[in-house]
Amino acid sequence: MEYQDFNQLPAVATLSALAADPHDLSGPHGLTVERLQKYRASANGFDFLYAGQRVEHKVLDALQELADQAGLVDQFLAMKSGAVMNAIKGYESENRQVLHTACRDIFTTSRYAEKASKEAEQELFKLKQFLEAVRTGEIANAKGEKFTTMIQVGIGGSDLGPRAVYLALKPYRVPGRDAEFIANVDPDDSAEILGGVDLSRTLINVVSKSGTTLETLTNEKLVRQALRTAGLDPALHVLSVTGKGSPMDDPDNYLASFYMYDYVGGRYSATSMVGGVTLGFVLGYEGFVDILRGANEVDIAAEQRDIRNNIPLLMAMLGIWNRNFLGYPTVAVLAYSQALVRFAAHLQQCDMESNGKSVTRTGTDVQWKTGPVIWGEPGTNGQHAFYQLLHQGTEIVPVEFIGFRTCQYGKDITVAGTTSQQKLVANMLAQSLAMATGRGNENPAKRFSGNRPGSILLADRLNPETMGRLLAMYETKIAFQGFCWNINSFDQEGVQLGKVLAEKLLAQMALQDSDDKANNEEKTVECTLLKIAGMV
Incomplete structure (x- = not known):
């Protein structure tokens, strides 16, 4: 399989030009009824609402061109069929197939x-x-x-x-x-x-x-x-x-x-x-x-070439738009479901270990930004913690909201005319609107600039099949982005150096002879560090 560098794809120039004047979510026509109805995709029991992203049809068309030029669906199909995707051409690497989809x-x-x-x-x-x-x-x-x-x-x-x-x-x-x-x-x-x-x-x-x-x-x-x-x-x-x-x-x-x-x-x-x-x-x-x-259903649906009808591919391309063309370095995954309390932690590894790379699949240094920093906590708890920065901070953080219309246990209560689950979902929707549209005020401390991108992934209920679908959507989004950036999303060489150095430190700590320890302490940075840390 021949790989193309991201910056050599023709659509990159088109998208760079469009990024000079992206859609203004906070403007008078920023978030209209028509836009909310138009910018949505539905598949596998999920509705993906992305009117809150800073895109319009020209950007989506160019992202489609980018996906096609990079051969993202073709690479996904090759991966599923057993091609050796875990490799760096011309260099020692794991040289493995990538077949989690086969499971x-x-x-x-x-x-x-x-x-x-x-x-x-x-x-x-x-x-x-x-x-x-x-x-x-x-x-x-x-x-x-x-x-x-x-x-x-x-x-x-x-x-x-x-x-x-x-x-x-x-x-x-x-x-x-x-x-x-x-x-x-x-x-x-x-x-x-x-x-x-x-x-x-x-x-x-x-x-x-x-x-x-x-x-x-x-x-x-x-x-x-x-x-x-x-x-x-x-x-x-x-x-x-x-x-x-x-x-x-x-x-x-x-x-x-x-x-x-x-x-x-x-x-x-x-x-x-x-x-x-x-x-x-x-x-x-x-x-x-x-x-x-549930996961298999998404694996099949992700073969759709039209990004507007392929939720994982659309999520991937919107992420590339935000990362490479609008310059946003992080992504917050905010699940309005206490059950997904550790899902963001899983995605941190899945995304950052996969796409935290600075070398292409041909061994050259990348000349573009790759994986963003992934973080998040469940709503509504996060609203009372870090949302201040999301709304009014100097760093713009794209948000991926995840929510469900129905609770899992079926135990709820109505207060002031609405259930707790309705309050939960209403908070999620309100936060997405507030980040997008903002609010003016004569008092600058009460002013919200808006124009902060976000999307919403919404399903009826979190159950085993839904969880399988959600898992596969993010796995596939991550793979699509790695293919587009022309990096190997399936190795983790960056993890290895720390392991090697830890073994050196442990070997010194395990020495029983005090003379050996004294001799080593004066010769290596590792042993000196152990000594000043009070561990030997």
């Missing part, structure tokens, strides 16, 4: 990547058998009691996505089932979680593709020690999700092992066994399959 391409007999989808089906079958054995008590603790809790031990993609999805779908748990997560190597994290569960009725799910992740292995040993201290046999409690043939693919040490494959990156792995084992335990097998079904 949910299981609902028809015609698959894009047959081998990967078959492997996903095999793991799903193993999971179904395992969950049935847990349900019936065939897999139980030493006293024959059924397990009620699963603790997932993993970090990065082995934690953030599964944790965010679990928290989002807690109302759909199997009665009597719960999950906890241990990620941080901070021992207080483990101590708090382990101290709050009945270990005798808890399964420990250790997740690491390589089987060598330092933080995860350290926490696994801590958990195994806690089990032994409680008089429990770890062989009856600890299972693994890992790469086939890794040190954790060991039936002598694990109750069961499920496989994750090199072609699924950690931050895209929530719909693989990385998320499947814990989510299946908590939601039931069919609940996890519903997540896959």
